[in-house]
Amino acid sequence: MYTEKVMDHFEHPRNVGEIENPSGMGTVGNPKCGDIMRIYLDIDENQVIRDVKFKTFGCGAAVATSSMATELVKGKTVQEAMAVTNKAVMEALDGLPPVKVHCSLLAEEAIHAALWDYAQKNGITIEGLEKPKDNIEEEEEEENY
Ligand code: FES
Numbered sequence: 001m002y003t004e005k006v007m008d009h010f011e012h013p014r015n016v017g018e019i020e021n022p023s024g025m026g027t028v029g030n031p032k033c034g035d036i037m038r039i040y041l042d043i044d045e046n047q048v049i050r051d052v053k054f055k056t057f058g059c060g061a062a063v064a065t066s067s068m069a070t071e072l073v074k075g076k077t078v079q080e081a082m083a084v085t086n087k088a089v090m091e092a093l094d095g096l097p098p099v100k101v102h103c104s105l106l107a108e109e110a111i112h113a114a115l116w117d118y119a120q121k122n123g124i125t126i127e128g129l130e131k132p133k134d135n136i137e138e139e140e141e142e143e144n145y
Pocket of ligand 1: 034059061062
């Protein structure tokens with residue numbers, strides 16, 4: 001059912017962890033399955049993603065797609081990272097079963113949420129980047145008021 005690459009990234013996920021004082025951080029969740037993904041970005045002064053880490057509380061496909069997504073954005077500029085769509089992540093993993101496509105969407109959304117956070121903090125615009133719908137941090141903050 002899963003490709004070798006998916007199994008490899010699930011069993012040996014790359015870039016697991018967190019970054020202290022990240023340049024950008026994004027947390028997204030899928031309300032249907034309840035899975036949560038958080039991405040931390042460390043971005044240098046040339047807007048190059050120098051390091052990236054993730055934490056995923058979710059299914060195997062979510063772990064594999066976050067792992068692959070972090071590998072794909074590492075070393076790229078923030079603008080180049082926009083090309084790391086869920087489709088690109090799935091292709092890099094040699095495909096996902098149709099019922100697991102939404103898991104790869106979570107990876108794309110988490111990266112976008114982290115890039116959005118970075119863009120907000122630095123007052124820059126990343127072409128094609130839209131405000132994330134469901135940044136969990138923001139929702140939690142709103143609930144506190
Ligand atoms: Fe929800 Fe995979 S089942 S992210």
